[in-house]
Amino acid sequence: MPGKHISEVVKSIPPSGIRKFFDLVLGMDDIISLGVGEPDFITPWHVREACIYSLEKGLTSYTSNNGLLELRELLSQYISSEYQVGYNPDNELLVTTGVSEATDLAFRAITNPGDEVIIPEPCYVSYVPGVVFSCGKPVRVPTYQEDDFRVTADQIERNITDRTKALVLSYPNNPTGAVMGRKDLEDIADVVNEHDLIVISDEVYDRLTYNGTHTCFASLPGMRDRTILLNGFSKSHAMTGLRIGYAAGDGEIIGAMTKIHQYTMLCAPITAQVGAIEALKNGDGEMRKMVREYDRRRRLIVGGLNKMGLDCFEPKGAFYAFPSIKTTGLTSEEFAGGLLKEEKVAVVPGDVFGECGAGYLRCSYATSREELSEALGRIERFVDSI
Amino acid sequence: MNEILEIIESDPKIGAKEIATLTGSTEAEVASNIKEMERAGIIRKYKTVINWEKAGEEYVYAIIEIKVVLHSRTGYDAIAERLARFDEVRSVRLISGDHDLSLTVRGKSMKEVAFFVAEKIATLEQVQGTVTHFVLRTFKEDGDILFEREQSERLPVSP
Numbered sequence: 001m002p003g004k005h006i007s008e009v010v011k012s013i014p015p016s017g018i019r020k021f022f023d024l025v026l027g028m029d030d031i032i033s034l035g036v037g038e039p040d041f042i043t044p045w046h047v048r049e050a051c052i053y054s055l056e057k058g059l060t061s062y063t064s065n066n067g068l069l070e071l072r073e074l075l076s077q078y079i080s081s082e083y084q085v086g087y088n089p090d091n092e093l094l095v096t097t098g099v100s101e102a103t104d105l106a107f108r109a110i111t112n113p114g115d116e117v118i119i120p121e122p123c124y125v126s127y128v129p130g131v132v133f134s135c136g137k138p139v140r141v142p143t144y145q146e147d148d149f150r151v152t153a154d155q156i157e158r159n160i161t162d163r164t165k166a167l168v169l170s171y172p173n174n175p176t177g178a179v180m181g182r183k184d185l186e187d188i189a190d191v192v193n194e195h196d197l198i199v200i201s202d203e204v205y206d207r208l209t210y211n212g213t214h215t216c217f218a219s220l221p222g223m224r225d226r227t228i229l230l231n232g233f234s235k236s237h238a239m240t241g242l243r244i245g246y247a248a249g250d251g252e253i254i255g256a257m258t259k260i261h262q263y264t265m266l267c268a269p270i271t272a273q274v275g276a277i278e279a280l281k282n283g284d285g286e287m288r289k290m291v292r293e294y295d296r297r298r299r300l301i302v303g304g305l306n307k308m309g310l311d312c313f314e315p316k317g318a319f320y321a322f323p324s325i326k327t328t329g330l331t332s333e334e335f336a337g338g339l340l341k342e343e344k345v346a347v348v349p350g351d352v353f354g355e356c357g358a359g360y361l362r363c364s365y366a367t368s369r370e371e372l373s374e375a376l377g378r379i380e381r382f383v384d385s386i
Numbered sequence: 387m388n389e390i391l392e393i394i395e396s397d398p399k400i401g402a403k404e405i406a407t408l409t410g411s412t413e414a415e416v417a418s419n420i421k422e423m424e425r426a427g428i429i430r431k432y433k434t435v436i437n438w439e440k441a442g443e444e445y446v447y448a449i450i451e452i453k454v455v456l457h458s459r460t461g462y463d464a465i466a467e468r469l470a471r472f473d474e475v476r477s478v479r480l481i482s483g484d485h486d487l488s489l490t491v492r493g494k495s496m497k498e499v500a501f502f503v504a505e506k507i508a509t510l511e512q513v514q515g516t517v518t519h520f521v522l523r524t525f526k527e528d529g530d531i532l533f534e535r536e537q538s539e540r541l542p543v544s545p
């Protein structure tokens with residue numbers, strides 16, 4: 001029984017709720033899926049072309065552990081011009097295999113066994129397991145629709161103990177689409193300062209912010225050295241499968257993350273790094289075009305859901321709508337399961353992203369308008385049949 | 387305004403109500419904006435792209451490059467406008483380089499196009515010479531890709 005050899009830590013993590021739903025959907029035909037957490041756009045051609053050319057030239061080697069210098073320099077310029085925070089490309093930037101790797105490195109670099117990490121929920125599914133793999137203790141803090149799914153400084157303060165090491169912030173948020181205002185973040189910064197915390201800020205959806213501007217947590221006074229800023233190219237430039245992201249922060253922390261990265265990953269794929277360079281140099285126009293299209297779809301889906309009586313919070317970022325289905329009397333799983341069976345529309349039950357997501361659904365609008373309209377029609381039919 | 391243009395450029399059949407949903411404005415506002423842009427000539431017309439071959443109509447296209455000798459002080463305009471009047475001529479452009487004008491000509495057969503060029507274009511006084519390139523296949527037309535696009539094979543459910 002090889003199973004008995006598996007570590008207790010790994011065993012302690014329950015199977016992924018996403019995975020469970022994925023297995024249900026797999027093997028069904030003619031599904032319209034609003035369950036997808038990645039862009040429906042294909043990586044812009046100029047980026048793909050740059051990758052192809054680099055392969056033709058034979059750029060297939062390892063790069064330095066922290067990534068191609070040109071990429072780190074461009075990242076440094078980009079963050080500085082976008083958010084007025086300076087990072088030294090030599091030792092304060094690390095190119096990673098997606099934000100996924102960067103989150104893992106961040107948790108491992110700062111967590112001693114038993115250290116607590118505060119994680120506002122609903123949130124992306126990787127943070128809790130990431131903390132557990134690092135032998136830390138995840139402390140889940142629920143957020144609510146009444147607060148626009150924003151975690152408050154007060155809530156954070158109430159969950160701080162003498163073991164609290166860090167706080168995860170992930171805005172614009174997957175799955176709620178919530179964003180933080182500057183004032184909300186400033187209040188949190190005060191708490192962070194007072195209790196000497198580190199903030200792991202996953203800002204992978206920063207460019208997907210609608211009617212308003214994104215505030216980078218590291219740009220707040222005093223927060224640069226306390227923040228591990230994580231970002232990447234998956235969402236903004238439709239580059240999910242290329243696996244490319246980065247971490248920026250204080251040199252000592254980035255150094256610690258690099259130590260893990262050099263032994264476990266060595267470096268991010270060079271082809272993806274070349275693509276990222278091209279995206280930073282020439283990708284702004286296409287990125288903005290994609291964001292404008294997401295914004296239209298956002299209005300389409302949020303309007304449609306509200307019209308059929310599903311109370312839908314207005315998402316101000318990312319590409320998810322998070323309607324409440326509480327009035328239907330069904331649980332998230334019953335609703336999502338029924339909708340899939342009856343109307344062949346896949347959505348993700350909200351509680352997959354944390355218990356407080358119960359009674360909600362995550363509907364991704366990274367799907368064509370035709371599909372969205374068709375899906376809305378089917379959802380309405382399903383709601384009427386309940 | 388440009389937001390509306392971007393939407394109708396790729397989907398001219400979309401109604402003002404739908405545009406209003408997508409842009410977060412009112413139907414009346416969108417309708418009046420569109421009217422205004424039509425009046426100002428910003429929106430010139432709403433076109434349909436038809437695959438005539440599928441409809442059973444075979445068309446042959448050719449690109450004709452023309453060298454012009456200017457006779458009058460009217461410059462290129464006179465000859466270009468004259469050429470533009472032929473129904474067979476789908477586009478007329480003044481170009482730089484070896485030739486002066488570039489036309490796209492449409493006909494029912496290669497023979498028909500060849501005769502048209504020989505009889506109606508080459509015979510014009512200002513036309514010094516023509517080069518005819520028959521189109522074998524069109525891959526992209528006016529921003530529209532005409533071959534099968536790559537499909538991204540996304541997982542149906544992902545985090």
Ligand SMILES: Cc1ncc(COP(=O)(O)O)c(C=O)c1O
Pocket residue numbers: 037097098099100101124170173174202204231232233234240243244245545
């Ligand atoms: C909030 C959040 N962070 C990180 C990721 C993973 O990003 P990457 O593709 O850069 O690993 C995702 C992907 O869904 C996400 O939603």
